Amino acid sequence: MTALSLTINGRAHGPIEVRDDLSMNDFLREVLGMTGTKFGCGAAQCLSCVVIIDEPDGTSYTNPTCVVPAVNFNGRRIRTVEGHAAGGTLTPLQTAFIEHFSFQCGYCTAGFLNEGQVLLERLAANPIPRAALEQTILEALDGHLCRCTGYVRYHQAVRDVILADTARYLQSETGKAGETAPPLKGGRQ
Ligand code: FES
Numbered sequence: 636m637t638a639l640s641l642t643i644n645g646r647a648h649g650p651i652e653v654r655d656d657l658s659m660n661d662f663l664r665e666v667l668g669m670t671g672t673k674f675g676c677g678a679a680q681c682l683s684c685v686v687i688i689d690e691p692d693g694t695s696y697t698n699p700t701c702v703v704p705a706v707n708f709n710g711r712r713i714r715t716v717e718g719h720a721a722g723g724t725l726t727p728l729q730t731a732f733i734e735h736f737s738f739q740c741g742y743c744t745a746g747f748l749n750e751g752q753v754l755l756e757r758l759a760a761n762p763i764p765r766a767a768l769e770q771t772i773l774e775a776l777d778g779h780l781c782r783c784t785g786y787v788r789y790h791q792a793v794r795d796v797i798l799a800d801t802a803r804y805l806q807s808e809t810g811k812a813g814e815t816a817p818p819l820k821g822g823r824q
């Protein structure tokens with residue numbers, strides 16, 4: 636048994652005594668009752684169960700919970716699907732998922748949402764050229780399995796959020812984030 640303490644969606648939990656072989660997925664769902672994190676394959680293959688891990692340096696990444704013991708998260712700061720909407724207001728990515736009908740059964744959605752959110756935050760810190768966007772989204776969402784809607788609508792939703800705020804997520808044509816190219820003088824606009 637280990638006394639587990641961690642921060643989930645900004646709220647401190649623990650110390651809670653847990654078995655050393657208890658998975659993080661079971662800890663979230665069965666001990667804390669946070670069932671937004673799903674259990675799919677149970678073998679680190681579908682990524683429906685990922686949560687966001689926030690590092691002290693401000694970077695974040697996703698990690699499966701199905702095959703990882705809860706005690707491995709001791710002292711960590713994580714975010715789950717329950718932490719995205721603030722005060723009942725959906726994030727732009729959640730809204731885009733709905734508008735694009737990105738999900739049907741929803742079993743994979745928490746994983747895609749966490750992955751997409753990490754991508755948005757990464758691009759906000761390090762904008763990329765527009766030409767690299769499609770491949771960047773493909774690579775970010777790679778490995779997340781969906782058996783209902785076929786991936787395209789998730790991709791479109793993430794792209795829409797980024798293109799709705801290009802100054803934040805994409806490099807300008809002059810190479811600096813947030814700048815727009817000056818109008819051409821005496822030529823075609
Ligand atoms: S349930 Fe964890 S990767 Fe599939």
Ligand code: FES
Nearest residue numbers: 739740781782783
């Ligand atoms: S919406 Fe059903 S598995 Fe993705």
